[in-house]
Amino acid sequence: MDLRVALVLSLPLLAPFVDGMWGAEVAEEIDDKTFQLRDVFELEFASDPQIAPDGRRIVYVRNFMDVMSDKQRSNLWIINTDGSGHQPLTTGIRNDSSPRWSPAGDRVIYLSNLDDSTQIYCRWIETGDTARLTNLTASPSEMVWSPDGRSIAFSMLLEKKSDPFVKLPAKPEGAEWADPPKFIQKTRYRFDGAGYLKDGFHHLFVLSADGGSPRQLTQGDFDHSDTPSWSRDSKSLFFSANRNNDWELNPLREDIFEVNVNSRELRRLTDREGPDVHPVVSPDGTKIAYLGFDDEYQGYQIERLYVMDRDGSNKRSLTDGFDRSIQSPLWRQDSGGLFVTYDDQGNTKVAFADLNGNVGEVAHHVGGTSIGRPYSSGSFSVASDGRIAFTITRPHHPADVAVTDPNGNIRRLLDLNQDLLGHKQLGGVEEFRYKSGFDSREIHGWIVKPPGFDPSKKYPLILEIHGGPFANYGDRFTAEIQLYAAAGYVVVYLNPRGSTSYGREFGNLIHHEYPGHDFDDLMSGVDVVIAKGYVDEKNLFVTGGSGGGILTSWIVTKTDRFRAAVAAKPVINWYSFALTSDAYPYFAKYWFPGYPWDQPQEYLRRSPLSFVDNVKTPTMLMTGEVDYRTPISEAEQFYQALKLRRIDTALVRVPGASHGIAARPSHLIAKVAYILKWFETYKHEN
Numbered sequence: 242m243d244l245r246v247a248l249v250l251s252l253p254l255l256a257p258f259v260d261g262m263w264g265a266e267v268a269e270e271i272d273d274k275t276f277q278l279r280d281v282f283e284l285e286f287a288s289d290p291q292i293a294p295d296g297r298r299i300v301y302v303r304n305f306m307d308v309m310s311d312k313q314r315s316n317l318w319i320i321n322t323d324g325s326g327h328q329p330l331t332t333g334i335r336n337d338s339s340p341r342w343s344p345a346g347d348r349v350i351y352l353s354n355l356d357d358s359t360q361i362y363c364r365w366i367e368t369g370d371t372a373r374l375t376n377l378t379a380s381p382s383e384m385v386w387s388p389d390g391r392s393i394a395f396s397m398l399l400e401k402k403s404d405p406f407v408k409l410p411a412k413p414e415g416a417e418w419a420d421p422p423k424f425i426q427k428t429r430y431r432f433d434g435a436g437y438l439k440d441g442f443h444h445l446f447v448l449s450a451d452g453g454s455p456r457q458l459t460q461g462d463f464d465h466s467d468t469p470s471w472s473r474d475s476k477s478l479f480f481s482a483n484r485n486n487d488w489e490l491n492p493l494r495e496d497i498f499e500v501n502v503n504s505r506e507l508r509r510l511t512d513r514e515g516p517d518v519h520p521v522v523s524p525d526g527t528k529i530a531y532l533g534f535d536d537e538y539q540g541y542q543i544e545r546l547y548v549m550d551r552d553g554s555n556k557r558s559l560t561d562g563f564d565r566s567i568q569s570p571l572w573r574q575d576s577g578g579l580f581v582t583y584d585d586q587g588n589t590k591v592a593f594a595d596l597n598g599n600v601g602e603v604a605h606h607v608g609g610t611s612i613g614r615p616y617s618s619g620s621f622s623v624a625s626d627g628r629i630a631f632t633i634t635r636p637h638h639p640a641d642v643a644v645t646d647p648n649g650n651i652r653r654l655l656d657l658n659q660d661l662l663g664h665k666q667l668g669g670v671e672e673f674r675y676k677s678g679f680d681s682r683e684i685h686g687w688i689v690k691p692p693g694f695d696p697s698k699k700y701p702l703i704l705e706i707h708g709g710p711f712a713n714y715g716d717r718f719t720a721e722i723q724l725y726a727a728a729g730y731v732v733v734y735l736n737p738r739g740s741t742s743y744g745r746e747f748g749n750l751i752h753h754e755y756p757g758h759d760f761d762d763l764m765s766g767v768d769v770v771i772a773k774g775y776v777d778e779k780n781l782f783v784t785g786g787s788g789g790g791i792l793t794s795w796i797v798t799k800t801d802r803f804r805a806a807v808a809a810k811p812v813i814n815w816y817s818f819a820l821t822s823d824a825y826p827y828f829a830k831y832w833f834p835g836y837p838w839d840q841p842q843e844y845l846r847r848s849p850l851s852f853v854d855n856v857k858t859p860t861m862l863m864t865g866e867v868d869y870r871t872p873i874s875e876a877e878q879f880y881q882a883l884k885l886r887r888i889d890t891a892l893v894r895v896p897g898a899s900h901g902i903a904a905r906p907s908h909l910i911a912k913v914a915y916i917l918k919w920f921e922t923y924k925h926e927n
Contacts, residue, residue, distance in 0.1 A: 275692045275727040276665055278910045281720055282306045285657040286639035287632055288315075288610045289339065289620055293346045296624030297322055298366075300330065300340040300349055301642050303657070304610075306906045307334055313906070317351060319366075322628065322644050324654050330364060339382070343450070344390045350374070352381065361393065361448070374452035383468040386450075387475040392502075393448045394478055396466050399457070400441035428489035432823050433870040434899045445469055445480060447502055458500050459507070463488060467495070467518055472551075473526030477501050479510075481518040481531070490826050493536055497529070497553075510553035517547070519569075523576040527551055530570045530579050540755070540832050541711045541741065541748030546570060546581060546594055559598045564744040567594070574625045582607060582621065584742035586685055587715030589617045591629055604645055608717050609634025613903045614707065614786075615687075615717040615734065617742070636670040636689075638662065639718045666692040668726030670716055675769040677738070679761035682750075685743070686735035686766050687716060689726045699777040700731045701924060704767055704803075706785030706792045707734065710755055713742040721903070724913045730782075730920075733770050737762035753834055756795040756847060763792065764800070779804070779925040784916055786810050786902065787871060791849070794879060797860050798852035805923035807916045809863040810871045810902055813879040815844040823869040853882045859889035861919045863912065865898030891919070 283306070290301040299322060304315045317330040317337045331337045331353065340351045350363050356373070359380040364371045374393075375381065381395040406424040423437065431437045443466040446455040458478065459465045469480040481495040488494065497510040497520045510529070511517040515536035520529050529551060532544050544566040549556040560567055565583040572579050578595035580603070591604035608619035609632055619640060621631035626647060633643035633653055641655040656663075668689040677684050691700060703725050707714045714734050725732045736743065737759040739751035751759055771778055783803045785793045790811030797806050812818045816837045819829050829836050837844050845851045860883060862876040876892060883890040893915050895902055903909035 273664070274666055276662070276667055276720075276723045277727065278724060278914060280661060280665075281906050281910050282308045283661045284612060284639060284720065285661075286609055286612060287642045287655060287657060288640060290630040290632060290642045291340050291342055291349075291622045292322070292624045292628060292630035292644070293342050294344065294625050295346055296626045296628040298326070299630045299642060299644065299654070300342070301630075302338055302340065303329075308906070310334070311905050311907045313904075317349075320642065320654055322630070322654075324652070327655075339384060341384055341386060343386055344388055348450075350384055350386070350393060352384070361395070363450070363452075372452065374448065374450075375455065377455070381446075383466065385469055385471060387471045388473055389475040391450055392475065393450055394458075394469050394471065395446055395448065395455075396443050396469075397446055397455075398439065398441050399444050400439055401462075403440060428826060429823075431869050433868065434901060436867065436869075445478060445500065447478075458502065458505055460505075470520050470522045470529075472499075472522055473524070476503065479520040479522060479529060481516075481520060483516075484509075492824075492827050492830075497531055508553075510549065511556070521570050521572060521579070522551070523572050524574055525576040528576065529553075530572065532567060532570065538831055539749050540752050541739070541745070543745045544568065546579065548596065559594055559596065560600060562598060563594075563600050566741065569620065570594075571621075571623050573623070573627065580621070580623050580629065582619075584617050584713055584715075586742055587617075587687075587713050587736055588742070589619055589715070591621050591631060603649060604629055604631055604643070604651060606633050606635060606717075607631050608715070609638070609640030612639050612718065612720050613909055614705075614721055615714045615719040616707065617713055617715065617717075634717045636716050636718055637667050668692055668723055668732070669694060672716060673769065675766060677758070677762045678765040678768070679758045682738065682747075682762075684735060684737060684762045684766060686733060687714070688770055689722050689732040689734070691726045691729050691731065694775075696775050698775060699927075700729065700775055701780035701782065701920070702767070702770065702776045703730045703732045703920070704763060704781070704783040704785075705732055705734045706763065706783070706789030707736070707740070708785065708787030708789045709741070710739045710751060710759070710788035710791075711741050711748060712788070713740045715742075720909065721913055725917070728917050731770065731776055733766060735763060735766045737766075753832070753843070754847075755832070756792050756849075759792060760795060760799055763796070777925075777927070779927065782806070782920045784809065787900065790871070794849035794860070797858040798849050798855045801857040803858050804925060805859045805861070805920050807861045807863060807919055808876070808879070809912070810865065810868055810900055811849070811862070811875060811879070812871050813848065813875045814850045815848045816841065817878070818871065818875055819844065821872045821874060850878055850882060853879070853886065856883060856886065856888055859919075859923050861891045861893060861915070863893040863895070863902065863915065865895045865900060865902045867897065868900045868902070870900035889923075 285305045288302045292299050300319050302315045303318045307314045320327040337353045340349050361375045379398040381397045383396040385394045412418045443464045445458045445465050448455040463484045465482045467481045469478045483495045493516045495516045495518050497517050499508045517533040520531045534542050545558045546560045546567040567581045569582045570579045589607040592602050594600045611618040619632035629645045632640035643653045671688045722732045781803045784807040786809035790808040793808040794811045862880045864873045864876040880892040903912045
C-alpha cells in the first residue's frame with residue numbers, strides 16, 4: 242500500500258499532519274498544547290557524545306527528522322563542558338556520525354555521506370579545516386585512533402566475488418530481461434534492516450591519519466566487525482571475532498585476538514565455550530578488559546567484565562558478584578578500573594568498577610536515543626580527568642548531553658526540544674510496583690496519564706508491551722506512548738518476568754517458557770491500575786511490538802477482557818518462525834530445547850496460533866513487508882486464521898519497513914494512527 246494512501250485512510254487522526262504535509266486547507270484549529278502526530282517530525286535528540294581528552298569540550302551527533310525525505314538525518318555539534326560555545330561543526334541534510342577525538346585533542350574524525358557514499362573525514366578543531374581521508378567502496382565503521390595519533394583502524398566489508406553457479410546465455414544488447422535468480426548457499430544470507438547480504442566479510446584495516454590507501458590487516462572467511470583496541474605502542478590491534486570453522490551455526494563463540502600491524506601475524510588470547518568480546522587495552526598497556534560469559538544456552542545470560550594480562554594470562558572476572566549485564570567498558574586514566582554501563586530496574590547507569598570487583602554508580606538516566614518506545618539506549622565517553630559525557634533522558638525529553646564534574650555532580654548541557662515541547666503538556670509518568678498474581682514476585686511498571694488528567698474521571702486504558710523479550714522499559718521519553726496519552730488514554734507499560742535489568746534469575750524465568758506466566762504479570766498490573774479508580778473497565782486495549790506482539794497475540798487467546806488488540810510484528814507460530822527468521826541458528830539453540838522437527842510440541846504449545854479457537858477480541862496485525870526478524874508470514878498466519886474464524890481483524894502491511902517498523906518518522910506516525918483508529922473503532926460508548 243502506498244504510504245500516502247495508508248495515511249489518508251486515517252484522515253480524522255492525521256488531519257493536522259496531512260494538512261501540513263500536502264498543503265491542504267487547515268480545517269480545524271491546531272492543538273499546540275499537547276504532543277501530536279505532526280510533532281514527530283520536529284523531534285531532535287543527541288547521541289554518541291565524545292568528550293575531548295582534556296575534558297573541556299564535547300562533540301556529539303545531533304539527530305533530526307527531514308520531512309522531505311522522511312528520514313532521520315544528523316550533523317555534528319560541539320559544546321564546552323561548562324555549557325558555553327554551542328555550535329555546529331557540520332551542517333546540511335546529510336548523515337554525519339561516529340565522531341572520535343585524536344589523542345592530542347586537536348582533530349576529530351567522523352563518518353559522513355556528504356558525497357553520497359559514507360567515507361571517513363577529519364576536522365581540525367582550531368582552524369575548522371576539513372579533509373576527506375578515504376575513497377572506499379564500502380562503508381567503514383568502528384573507527385579507532387592509534388595512541389600515537391598516526392593511524393586509524395576501522396572495519397569494512399570486503400566483497401568476495403564467486404563464480405556463477407550456472408552460465409546463462411548473454412542477453413542481446415538493449416534487451417530487457419528479468420533479473421537473474423539469486424543462488425544462495427551460505428547460512429547467513431539475509432539480515433533484518435540490511436536485506437539480502439552481499440557476499441564477503443568484514444575485515445580490519447589501518448589508515449594513515451593523513452589519508453591515503455588503507456591496509457587490510459585480517460583475512461579469511463570470517464567477520465571482524467567489533468570495535469578494536471590499540472596496544473599502547475600502536476604496533477598491535479586487539480579485536481574479537483568468531484573465527485571457528487563452524488561459526489555460522491555456532492553463534493556466541495567470539496574470542497579475543499591480537500594482530501600485529503606490520504606482520505599481520507594473528508594470535509588468539511581467549512578460548513572457551515562462550516563469547517569474549519570488546520577488548521579494551523589499559524592506559525598503562527599491561528591489561529586488557531573485555532566482556533563475556535560461559536555459555537549455558539539460556540535465553541538471558543549475564544555479561545561479565547573480565548580482565549587479563551596483555552599476553553592473555555591471568556584471566557579473571559571482576560563482576561561475578563554483580564547481578565547485572567555489563568556493557569561499554571572504558572578504562573580510567575590511571576588503569577585502576579573501568580567505567581561501564583548497566584541497566585538496573587529500567588534505568589541505564591554509568592558505574593565505575595575497580596579491579597577488586599567493587600561497582601559504584603556515577604551517573605544515571607542514560608538513554609533517550611530510542612525515541613519511539615522507552616527502551617534502554619544511549620552512550621557515554623570519559624576524559625583523562627575522569628569527567629563523563631553521556632546522553633541523558635527523562636520522560637519529558639529525548640536524549641540531551643550531560644556531563645559530570647570532577648566531584649561527580651551531573652549537569653545537563655542541552656535542551657534540544659525546548660522549542661517543541663516547552664509549551665506543551667505531556668502525559669505525567671508514575672512509577673509503581675506490585676505483586677504478580679502467579680507467584681507474588683514483584684513486578685515493576687509505569688503509568689502514563691493523559692495531559693490534564695482528572696482522577697475523578699474514567700479513562701480508557703492501553704496496555705503497551707515491550708519486545709525482546711529480553712529487554713526493558715523505563716522512565717524514559719517515548720513518542721508513541723505520549724501520543725496515546727495525548728489521545729486521552731491511560732497507558733500502562735511494565736517489565737514482566739523475562740525483562741532485563743532485574744538480574745539473572747528474573748530474566749530466565751521465561752527460559753523455555755515464553756510466553757507463559759509473563760501473562761499473569763501483565764494482567765496483575767492491569768488489575769492494580771484499574772483498582773486506582775480512574776480506568777473505564779469497559780474500555781481496555783492492548784498492543785505491543787515484536788516480543789510485545791507475541792504477548793498481545795497470546796493474551797487474546799487467554800482472555801477477552803480487552804475491547805481490541807493490535808499485535809505489531811508478532812511471532813504466531815514458533816515452528817515456522819524458527820525456520821524463517823534471519824537469526825535462525827540462534828533461536829532453536831537458545832530459546833528451545835531442540836529443533837522444531839525433534840520437539841514439535843515445544844514449539845506448538847507456546848504458539849498463539851495453537852489457541853486461535855479461543856480468540857474473541859478484534860485483533861489487528863501490523864508488520865513490515867521486509868521484516869526478516871519476525872517475517873511477515875507470521876502476521877499473515879494469524880490474520881488468515883482469524884478470518885477463517887470470522888473474528889474482526891485487519892492486516893496492516895508497511896511498505897519498505899523492516900523489523901524496526903517505526904524507523905522512519907512517517908511510519909512511526911502511521912503506526913500510532915492505525916492503532917488509535919482501531920481502538921476508537923471498538924471503544925465502548927458509555
